[in-house]
Amino acid sequence: MADVLRRGTSFCGALIVLMLVAGMSPATAQAGHWVGDWRQLESSAGQCPSCRITISGIGRVLTVVASNGWTAEVTADVENGLAAAHGEGRWNEMRASRLAGLPFAVHLTERGNLLHMTMQIMRAGRTWTVRAVFGRA
Numbered sequence: 001m002a003d004v005l006r007r008g009t010s011f012c013g014a015l016i017v018l019m020l021v022a023g024m025s026p027a028t029a030q031a032g033h034w035v036g037d038w039r040q041l042e043s044s045a046g047q048c049p050s051c052r053i054t055i056s057g058i059g060r061v062l063t064v065v066a067s068n069g070w071t072a073e074v075t076a077d078v079e080n081g082l083a084a085a086h087g088e089g090r091w092n093e094m095r096a097s098r099l100a101g102l103p104f105a106v107h108l109t110e111r112g113n114l115l116h117m118t119m120q121i122m123r124a125g126r127t128w129t130v131r132a133v134f135g136r137a
Helices: 002-034
Strands: 036-043 052-058 061-066 070-079 082-091 103-111 114-123 126-136
Touching: 002 082, 002 103, 070 103
Parallel strands: none
Antiparallel strands: 036 052, 036 126, 052 061, 061 070, 070 082, 082 103, 103 114, 114 126
């Protein structure tokens, strides 16, 4: 009887570990897929063919650095079956004159081969929303 209980406990423990790992793997796998360079294809703030973002990191926490002067840290997840990430960032005080030092919230969603970004910049009690689409560089 004790042998059966030990096996049952081991099986339950293994099952719990497997469920935890399986629950984390989609977001982690998708986050790793995003690492690299992306070029801006369109933006509600105006066209910028030279604008790029570089995504780096390991696991679910990623750093996004933009060629036009902002940096953000995001956490990858899965939302409605799509790879997504959300976090916060700040415009560089030295490079972006009218946006210098301003904080923002950022949300990324992957749809097909494209990365869709929504950035909400807080400025003087108002929120300015920028939407952009990126493709692999």
